[in-house]
Amino acid sequence: MAIQHILWVFDLAGQNTDYKTRTESKKRLDLLFLSNCNNGIESARSEWVGSATIIAPHEFDAVVFLIPNVGQSLINKVGVDVSVVKADITALGYTATGMPGGGVSEVYWDRCLNSQEVASSIFHEAAHLKSENGKMHDKPRMRVLSVKGATYDYPSWEDLEFYEAAIKRRITLRTKVPSQIIP
Numbered sequence: 001m002a003i004q005h006i007l008w009v010f011d012l013a014g015q016n017t018d019y020k021t022r023t024e025s026k027k028r029l030d031l032l033f034l035s036n037c038n039n040g041i042e043s044a045r046s047e048w049v050g051s052a053t054i055i056a057p058h059e060f061d062a063v064v065f066l067i068p069n070v071g072q073s074l075i076n077k078v079g080v081d082v083s084v085v086k087a088d089i090t091a092l093g094y095t096a097t098g099m100p101g102g103g104v105s106e107v108y109w110d111r112c113l114n115s116q117e118v119a120s121s122i123f124h125e126a127a128h129l130k131s132e133n134g135k136m137h138d139k140p141r142m143r144v145l146s147v148k149g150a151t152y153d154y155p156s157w158e159d160l161e162f163y164e165a166a167i168k169r170r171i172t173l174r175t176k177v178p179s180q181i182i183p
């Protein structure tokens, strides 16, 4: 079976800066991370969509929400406590899984210093979402998927292998921006 992967990024971020733009973040995400996931994967790339978009993801895809700041957390909007992330300003993103309607991965635009950190954080949170593994940080030789992942510029082979395996897992994916607590 030819496995194709699209990492959907809902763009709810703040304004571009000199060092942080959507264009550069997408380029780095595609070139440094996704295009290197080719072991058993026919293609992998990101698709950036606006906040009002309703997507039709395929079974091997992933979805990440790029949001302005943790104060506008979508994970919190679906009823999951994010106080631990609010208190830790070194957390550039967060993922919660196991909720009705699917897990939510979010990246905080304001906490990312530059486009590289945006790309790394999106890759990192998508890995949590697809693997449903909160302990991936501790695996040997993890770089971008380690707990301080955004401090690395490039992934390790182990990061890519972990993500490739995660792509092949089928999970429930969000199709739009969650706007309220799902009963």
Ligand SMILES: [Zn+2]
Pocket (backbone or CB within 6 Å): 124, 128, 137, 145, 146, 147
């Ligand atoms: Zn993590």
